[in-house]
Each structure stands twice: as structure tokens, then as C-alpha cells.
Amino acid sequence: IVMTQSPATLSVSPGERATLSCRASQSVSSNLAWYQQKPGQAPRLLIYGASARATGIPARFSGSGSGTEFTLTISSLQSEDFAIYYCQHYNNWPYTFGQGTKLEIK
Amino acid sequence: QVQLQESGPGLVKPSETLSLTCAVSGGSVTSSYWSWIRQPPGKGLECIGYIYYTGITIYNPSLKSRVTISLDTSKNQLSLRLNSVTAADTAVYYCASGYENFDFWGQGTLVTVSS
Numbered sequence: 001i002v003m004t005q006s007p008a009t010l011s012v013s014p015g016e017r018a019t020l021s022c023r024a025s026q027s028v029s030s031n032l033a034w035y036q037q038k039p040g041q042a043p044r045l046l047i048y049g050a051s052a053r054a055t056g057i058p059a060r061f062s063g064s065g066s067g068t069e070f071t072l073t074i075s076s077l078q079s080e081d082f083a084i085y086y087c088q089h090y091n092n093w094p095y096t097f098g099q100g101t102k103l104e105i106k
Numbered sequence: 107q108v109q110l111q112e113s114g115p116g117l118v119k120p121s122e123t124l125s126l127t128c129a130v131s132g133g134s135v136t137s138s139y140w141s142w143i144r145q146p147p148g149k150g151l152e153c154i155g156y157i158y159y160t161g162i163t164i165y166n167p168s169l170k171s172r173v174t175i176s177l178d179t180s181k182n183q184l185s186l187r188l189n190s191v192t193a194a195d196t197a198v199y200y201c202a203s204g205y206e207n208f209d210f211w212g213q214g215t216l217v218t219v220s221s
Contacts, residue, residue, distance in 0.1 A: 033207040042200055042211035043151065054209060086151060090206035094166045097151040 001025050003087055005098035011106040014077050020101045022070040022087035031091040034063055034072045037100075038083045046085075047072065074103075108133040110201050110212035117218050118195075124188040124217055128201030135159060135177050135184060139205035142175060142186045144197040145214070152197075156205035157184060164205075191219045 002025040012018045022032070030050040035043035045054040047063035050070060060075040074081055082105050087098040114126035128140070141156040155165035157175045165173050174187040184201060196219045202208035 031206070035208075042202075042214050043208070044211075045207055045209045048207040088151070088207065093164060094168070095153045095206070097153075099150045 001028060001089055001091065001096055003089055003096055003098035005085075005087060005101045007101060008099070009102045009104060011104050012077055013106045014079060016077055016106075018074040018077055018081075018103055020072040020074075020085050020103070022065075022072070022098050024068045024070075024089055024091075027067045028089040028091035030066045031089055032063075032065070032070050033088045033090065034061075035086045035088065035097075036081075036083045037086065043086060077103075079105075108138075108203055108210040110203070110210060112199060112201055112212045112215040114199075114215060114217070116216060117220065118191055119221050120192055120219055121190055124186070124191050124195060124199075124219075126186045126199055126201075126215060126217070127183050128185070128212055129181075129183045131182070133203075135179055135182050138203050140175075140177070140184045141202045141205050141208060142184075143200045143202055143208065143211075145200070146194075146197045147216075154186065154188075154199075158205075193219050195219050 004023045006021045032050045034047040037043040051063045062073045084100045086100050109131045111129045118124045136159040142154040157163045172189045176185045198214040200214045201212045203210040
């Protein structure tokens with residue numbers, strides 16, 4: 001299954017809303033996770049089951065979608081949110097990641 | 107909280123074997139599934155495979171003939187071996203807990219394949 005993220009780069013001002021998209025080449029049901037990765041760090045799990053926040057993840061992060069279309073929304077961007085975001089399906093093996101969306105400061 | 111720490115050679119010659127270990131603390135390797143994931147420099151993430159202490163091991167078909175993942179319960183660690191490496195295997199290698207989604211990760215270790 002190929003995961004396609006858009007846009008490749010998103011420029012948003014602090015305090016504004018960011019919407020990141022992920023599309024699967026075939027249905028993955030709700031078996032989708034989102035990760036945040038900062039330079040030199042391992043990815044951090046944000047969302048699993050398409051919409052459930054992982055432990056300790058702030059409420060400004062929300063996920064939605066099912067089937068082939070998914071969205072990660074960050075409601076009010078904080079300085080620490082500027083990073084690369086990856087989606088990953090786990091519907092059937094091998095699980096695959098999208099190529100990432102870089103969220104940068106506008 | 108579970109902590110993971112990868113270790114191993116940072117440089118491997120082409121055609122040789124890449125060997126890494128991942129020490130687990132704050133939890134037992136018998137309590138979860140464990141995965142290896144890699145990320146070539148500047149690129150995306152790839153699931154290599156995962157293991158459960160009962161002996162279940164699942165590998166990415168793209169690597170299946172070259173990869174072995176194992177657990178050492180006495181040392182509370184997991185290991186990765188990748189045979190016949192090429193420059194395409196140059197990547198940061200991560201161990202992580204879980205097998206569907208990954209909630210705890212090591213910091214990663216860069217392995218460069220070069221003569």
C-alpha cells in the first residue's frame with residue numbers, strides 16, 4: 001500500500017491552524033497512525049486508530065478519516081510543532097509510511 | 107516508561123553483515139512486540155520487521171532473505187542482523203516497541219555502508 005502525503009511542505013504562522021493530508025492507495029480502514037519527527041530525533045507517535053491521541057499528546061492535535069483519506073489537524077500552532085509529520089498504515093503487512101509533510105514557520 | 111538504546115558499528119563494508127542490538131529498560135522484552143525501522147538520510151521510514159517473545163518474527167518482503175531479528179530475554183534486548191549490505195542499506199536504524207504503531211523509540215543509530 002502506497003501512502004501519499006500532501007502537501008510536501010506547508011508554511012503556516014504560529015497560532016494558525018494546519019491541515020495535513022494522507023491518502024492510501026487502497027483502504028486501510030482506520031488502521032492509521034501519525035508521527036511527528038524533529039531534526040536529529042526519533043519519530044513520536046501522535047495519533048493511532050486514525051483519531052485517538054497517544055498518551056501525553058496535546059488536544060490541539062486531532063486526526064480524522066477512514067478508508068483512504070486521512071487528515072491531521074493542529075488547531076493552533078505552537079513553536080514546538082514545526083517538524084516533519086508522517087502517516088503510517090498498519091492494515092496489512094508490510095506497514096508503510098508516507099513520505100512526510102514538512103511543517104514550517106511562515 | 108520504556109526506554110530503548112540501539113548500539114552497533116557505525117560503518118559496515120559492502121557485502122558484509124550489519125549487526126545491531128537494542129537494550130530495553132523500564133520494561134521486559136516479554137511484555138510486548140518489538141520492531142526495527144530504518145530511515146535513509148533525508149528520506150522516509152521503512153518497517154524492517156518485528157518480533158514477539160513467543161518466537162513470532164515477521165519481516166518486510168523486500169528484505170526477508172537478508173534479515174534476522176532475535177530476542178535475548180536474559181539480557182532484555184533485541185537484535186538485528188542484515189546480510190549482504192549495500193550502499194542502499196545506509197540509514198538510521200531505530201528499534202521501537204509495538205508492531206502496528208510504535209509508541210516508544212530508541213534514539214536511532216546511523217549505519218553507513220562504505221568500503
